[in-house]
Amino acid sequence: MATGQRSKLFFAVEVKSIFPGEFICVCGSIPELGEWIPSKAFKLSQCENVENRWVGTLEVGMEPIQFRYFIGYYLESSKASSPKELVISKWETFLHPRLVLPAVETIFGSCRGNVVDTFGYNAGKELVSDGWLTGENQTEILLRIHGSPLSFYKERHQKRSYSIKVSPFDLRQREAGGADDDDPDDSQDAFMQSALPSYSSTYLAVLSNDDDPYYHEQLSYGKKFNTETDYFVFRTRSVAVEFLGFCLEVYVASDDKEGIPERFATAYALPASLPKSFGECSIPLLSRTNRPVGQLSVDYLVVRPLRKPHPKQTMSVSYARHWKKRKTLEVGHRGLGNSYTKMAADRENTIHSLNAAAEKGADFVEFDVQLTKDKIPVIFHDFYVLISVARRSTTNLDAISKDGGNDFHELAVKELNLKQLQLLRLDYFKANSEFAKRGFLKVTDDFEDVAERSPFPTLIDALRQVDQSVGFNVEVKYPMMQKNGLHECENYFDHNEYLDIILSDVLTYAGDRRIVFSSFDPDICILLAAKQNKYPVLFLCVGVTTRYEPFVDMRASTSNSAVNLAASIGILGVNFHSEDLLRDPSPLHRSNNFGLVSFVWGDDLDNRAHQEYFKKVLLVDGVIYDRTQVVPPLDMSASPSSSRTVSLEETNSLSEGSASSSSNISPAHSPNIRSSPSHVARRKTFYGI
Template identity: 45%
Template sequence: MDLLFTAHFKVHCAEIKEGEKVHVVGSLPVLGEWDPKKAFPLVKCFDEENVFSGSISVPSSVKQFHFRYIRVAYLDPSENGVSEPIMILSKWETFGSPRACLLEVEHRNGVARENIVDQFGSYGGKTQITDGWILNDQENVVYFRIHGDALKFFVRSYANKEYRLKVEPFDVRYSEMDGDDMVNLPTPELPCFSNTDLSVLTREDPIFGDQYFNGSLFRNNLDYLVFRTRTVSLQNMAFCIEFYHNEKRCAISYVLPSSMSGSHGGTVSPVIGLSGAPVGHIHVDFMVVKRSQFAEKIPEIDSMKETYGRYWRKRTRMLQIGHRGMGSSYTKNIDQRENTIFSLNEAARRGADYVELDVQLTKDMKTVVYHDFHVLVAVAGRDSPTNTTSASGKNKSLHEIAIKDLTLAQLNLLHFEHISRANGSPDSPVSLSVTPDRTETDEMHVPFPSLAQVLRNVDENVGINVEIKYPMFMKDGTHECQGYFEQNKFVDIILAEVAEHAGNRRIVFSCFEPDICTMITKKQHKYPVSFLVVGATNRYVPFQDIRSDSSTIAANFAAGCELLGVNFHSEELLNDRNPITIAEKYGLVKLVWGDDLNSKQVQELFKDEMRVDGLIFDRIGEDDAVKQNVFVVENHNRSSLFASSQHASRSPSISRRCMSTIE
């Protein structure tokens, strides 16, 4: 009969909120085998504040186990008169390597960890706590953004005043109005929603936290407020926006699910004054993040064994990242067709540590690697101002069409030119068309590969920065591509393809659309996200969204949403280094992209003076210096060191050091 050890857990959790509990998840069956839904619950100690404890029995055959502490809360959907509380993940420890218990070393008379008191989120000299992702199909995370010219008052006594705003969720089934006040009727023991927390992107501290009792200051075109709530019964939720002036509530507004069309957009709600009459209105942008529709098919998506969402190994060497492989080929004179397997592998062969590529979806919801939202399709017809001549001498007109309006089969069948040729300029130095001619028979040169094809065929040693292409409004009033896919479904398809085909490859997601970045962090935790920002620019039409228009706001946004880092635009950083300071303050990874990086002198400036973590640029490896992928070098050094250790030792032992797949 196998003897049993007893392992104790005791943890102090200083910032735990009312209603939250602490569980332990780990490598043992009793700890859920890394499934947070099956984690072992600890009990709150009555004689010690914010301390939780518990113990488990472990067979003596188990030499060691690993674990993490997690903070959870329970919400009640109260559906159909039958309530089954649903556990949501509030916070968890996201160290690269989880806590370890070496039973055979630590036990005393069969008892291990008896007098150890852990600190939640602190281990091995590091502190790392991250918001939880969505664990349940019924669970949604609702974001409200109040910014810009959001407030309009048409009653004189309410105009020209400063207001503090607070958002309070409520369950419409258990509330009614009594005059100006909300009255809560008898409710289930547990609510169907969490407290609403707040991030202010225009202040020094953008981290999500509790709201003040009298709200936070909002001034049109000065302040940017982001409110966040979790719920397991969205259809029964409503939100009350309270207005405070001189410490007193003076007006309210309501946002109902019925006024939120779709999962992403904006809504305008009336502001009701003390008399009960409308005095103005407020514009609120909203986003609803849902659980990945493929989560149940990908069991590892919820596993807490490994997480790289906040992990990046700092190096003295700055990483080099190949932009679209070897570079932009349709607007610059580069020999390798961009975003093809050949171009990506060529960058890897020349020493790129990562390669950057662009992913979007076709009409039939297939992933394709291509940068622009539109292409020019050649159609046989009459002469037109924008035309080309086929090999047979027949004129073909070029017509603009969106990638999203073409199926994958059509992309592989028709002839396309790059959108930059829409003006019909015959003097362009660029010779490459999007569609290869008949002499180009190598499939590695073919455009529109799927993300899965790239993940299977590109050198496994090179990391991949997957830029997700999602269209946005521009400051000139135009839109990059109207009528695009619903955000949740769009992101789910890309995440599922990466989860299925990436294996142990290093992956970093990025996107110019900030809400897509937020969404990825709420759907999974394995892969990190870096926010792409244009910032102040004279080269491009800027985005309407201020989060993409200002690198300072971008850094605050990335810190508040717990992203890995920011992909800064070189143009703004060369004029203003303050965003770098903010990124360093919050431990964000600093990557840089832009045409300025074609200069070696500028590259050295970012490396030596700004000490950024990586550069994304064209024509990687085309100088005289011989480069080798940093991960290949490090793996070789590890192997050499291990081989030397084995040769020197008569009784070699296996190293327990965790080798991260994303470094």
């Protein structure tokens, strides 16, 4: 064809359902389609003749064009300095975008004139994901109601069944139906009401519904809440969260079975009620005559966009929901394995251990990431360490203890900056005299380690220095409340800031490395999915267990609850606990029915027979275990201690009989390690590329 020839490119797509105010856009590889930037995408128009069909036409050149459809809507904060923001509701996340070849498909100057696409379907596959937070002011607010949230002052009210509905409103506007508004000077306010809202509709997910835990529109008179059983999540997005309020309505069934439910009470959650990223609040319930009748307990999560420096996120590629079925992936737990309680030959969670696991054939290596006091992401499993502190000298020689005059004090990793962690004399925080006698590897040794064998490598060091052919399963640590009343680590970092720092490092330095995020904290999984669109997320689950102290959070209480959460928030899948699945594999089957990916972790996987059972019978997608079977351990006879919890008895005995350890570790970096040719093939087996 002649140089400079143009073609009239037609787009037509049908969508099953679309909410009022939403529209369809096309985002693609050419400037006319935004070059994968959603805010510059081509907006389609609703077809006048066919319901739920959206159409558009562009004049394009003859080069190949890749594109995706997405559903979006506009929100506006109504501030003079803030233009309207495009919010992505749903988008197509096939690994390979749609492709059109104008040079081949153009007939009489037109291309795709008779083609009608179906949103979310392409080449026999269906794959749609929720949109991530793309705008600077976009915020997602989750209100959660569970347990026994309703308490009333009169006992007769406590015995009734209620339905709950949540409606957002802008405090600068009159509430819908607000005939009680007594401010005659509203017209004098500087706020000018926009044609666009500052918030989205509020959708409800019932996580306790095993058949349908997804988000849906709310019913006019709310959803019936079953005390101690249900877990309601109400989700809203806003670009003016400082002015966002919620009206929570409580309905009671009419005495007439055919009658309309009656609004019994109302509660209001205002910005002052939700001051942090995460919290709980108790809101007064007011009757229709504005008399207090009780309290409604709500917990909340405020999800903000990624605000730390990072490469621009586009629609060019996403692995968040992509998974190509293959043989079970082998994942090295903390590299070559747990060294502080299982005597792996190499210290866990070090650059050397991660590289050694890759050399021994691991497809992925799993490690734990948390922040230091100076907010640097480091790789370390436990929230606490023991620090060796020398006592003051004494003239009474008989009073000098056998440990050389050292005491051990428990400190949270978050209380020490990176330099302190690398230089201080530290011990494993569950160390005791028996561990010391048996010679278990300490956090720091009595000699200076080379850099790659040193504890507390930074996340950036791992991304730069570990063999590029091995994937990373990055477990994002975040402390949780346990049912025994103990919190894993109180007064921790803000959820949003904490995760922004970790994500910034991964998105900036990961390159082509395969990454899978995971976390035991359900809220961390929610934030991971909402802040970035590239990497998949797995919800780590303890499930029903006799080994570890269970968590208070209902979403983490059982493997079935974990499946419901993963399906509801649209993440890749669940990382199950082997103990629970060996007892009852049915949650794995439910996970498969929801189209989720399933990994498994746990001490049971130290047994080769259990590994084979999960790989060849249950057909899980990945197994995470201590790879001490390919590298002989120093000693395997000791029972491992809990990896997630510590009892009061253990905590109180930590300083008794602990062996001292010392190290003066240099912060020097080892040179970058290149990918070896023998590992390149492994890289291609993940993400389907």
